[in-house]
Amino acid sequence: MRPANFRLLRPASLGAALELLQGSAQRSTVIMAGGQSLLKDLRERKISPQRIVDLALLEELRFIRPTDERIEIGALTTVAELILNERLRHAIPALVNAARTVGDRQIRNRATIGGNLLSGWSSDLGVVACAGRAEVVLISVRGERTVSASSLIADGCVADEIIRTIVFPTSAHSTFEKLSRRHADPSLASAAAFAWSGSDDIGLAIGGAHSHPIRLATVERIIARDGIDSVAVSDALKKAATDLSPPATPHGSAEYRRRIVPIIARRALEALHAGGCA
Ligand SMILES: Cc1cc2nc3c(=O)[nH]c(=O)nc-3n(C[C@H](O)[C@H](O)[C@H](O)COP(=O)(O)OP(=O)(O)OC[C@H]3O[C@@H](n4cnc5c(N)ncnc54)[C@H](O)[C@@H]3O)c2cc1C
CATH class of the missing domain: 3.30.465.10 (Uridine Diphospho-n-acetylenolpyruvylglucosamine Reductase; domain 3)
Structure with a gap:
């Protein structure tokens, strides 16, 4: 499908871009950066804005x-x-x-x-x-x-x-794990874990298993209390997965994503542990 007609605006400075966006209603004017998501949405007519503000010139x-x-x-x-x-x-x-x-x-x-x-x-x-x-x-x-x-x-x-x-x-260490069908494919499930110097706090988030990436704050609190190897952490990861609404795509069903996300999150935590943190 071809996108509906729109006006493409390409401001030369941040100030000019902000003026173009001033007072714009949601969906009637949209911002474009690299266009890799936006152009697909335009072609599929998920959005049909009247104006697109392209930020490409804003070095x-x-x-x-x-x-x-x-x-x-x-x-x-x-x-x-x-x-x-x-x-x-x-x-x-x-x-x-x-x-x-x-x-x-x-x-x-x-x-x-x-x-x-x-x-x-x-x-x-x-x-x-x-x-x-x-x-x-x-x-x-x-x-x-x-x-x-x-x-x-x-x-x-x-x-x-x-x-x-x-x-x-600034973090002491961080890890990222992802499972996808092929290297360049979007994730079936992904996870990142972070540790900071002088703190027992661990950051943990997952992707591919919900409408957007999500921080697992409850699991983070259990890790800080019990350490990553505890049964409570495994239970909390499984519980978190059941609360998600994963997308179903040709790459993987919602149920499959729900099942693998605790495994991928566990891998990110173990890699963090192996790196000397947590
Ligand atoms: C075949 C394919 C495979 C892909 N695989 C992956 C993958 O493996 N992993 C992955 O993470 N992603 C993947 N993507 C998604 C891709 O990474 C995103 O489309 C891209 O990162 C979006 O960035 P963009 O600069 O192109 O944003 P755009 O498409 O230009 O914009 C995306 C959205 O962000 C808004 N926006 C952009 N910049 C700003 C800004 N500065 N301020 C306010 N709003 C802004 C736009 O209005 C729009 O709503 C894939 C995409 C394709 C087409």
């Missing part, structure tokens, strides 16, 4: 800035750029390992981290952002606000807001 949203306490990533940083960044590879191995599994080379060259967070059940970077307690800075003509990645992923943002930066607190 100011394309950066990776590590400091001692955190790593800031501009929303337009592509998945391929994440993979190539040497410092990121050491600082957040889970993010780089997840990025390596996203689609094929063409998709990785276009897809951005900001767009990936909003791409629903298949978002591998969203799983890492939820587990890593990342925060997201949103900007509009009304100013800036910061939300947790998990709440952005669950609730989305307002139509006139642009994701500007994704901020990861």
Whole structure:
């Protein structure tokens, strides 16, 4: 199917983009970053906006800035750029390992981290952002606000807001596990686990098994209390899986995804443990 007619707007600065979005109603004006999800939705007429604001020219949203306490990533940083960044590879191995599994080379060259967070059940970077307690800075003509990645992923943002930066607190170690039919396929189930220096806290999130990546806060609390090897953790993972609403796709049924997600989550935790954490 061909998309319905729309006006394509390509602002040259963040300020100009925010002005174009000012007062726009949800669905009548939409943002495009790499277009890897959006173009499919347009072709299938899941959305038929009157205007598309293409952020492609906004180089100011394309950066990776590590400091001692955190790593800031501009929303337009592509998945391929994440993979190539040497410092990121050491600082957040889970993010780089997840990025390596996203689609094929063409998709990785276009897809951005900001767009990936909003791409629903298949978002591998969203799983890492939820587990890593990342925060997201949103900007509009009304100013800036910061939300947790998990709440952005669950609730989305307002139509006139642009994701500007994704901020990861510095972690001691992080792991990512994914099961898919073939290397470039979206996940049947995925999981990320994080540990931080000087803290017993463990971050855990899963993907491919719900409408969007989801942080398993209850399981995290049990791990902090009993350690990852406890029976209580296995029971909590199984319980969490029964509460999910996995997508059914040609790659895997909802029931299959529900059955494998505790196994993939367990693998991510064991890899974290093997790395000297938890
Ligand atoms: C064949 C195929 C295989 C795939 N496999 C995987 C996979 O294995 N793992 C995986 O994680 N993903 C996979 N994907 C999904 C792909 O990674 C996402 O489509 C892509 O990351 C979305 O990013 P984008 O920059 O292209 O966003 P777009 O498609 O441009 O936008 C996606 C959504 O985010 C919004 N948006 C984008 N940027 C911003 C911003 N800065 N501020 C506010 N809103 C914004 C848009 O309005 C839109 O609603 C696959 C996709 C395809 C087509």
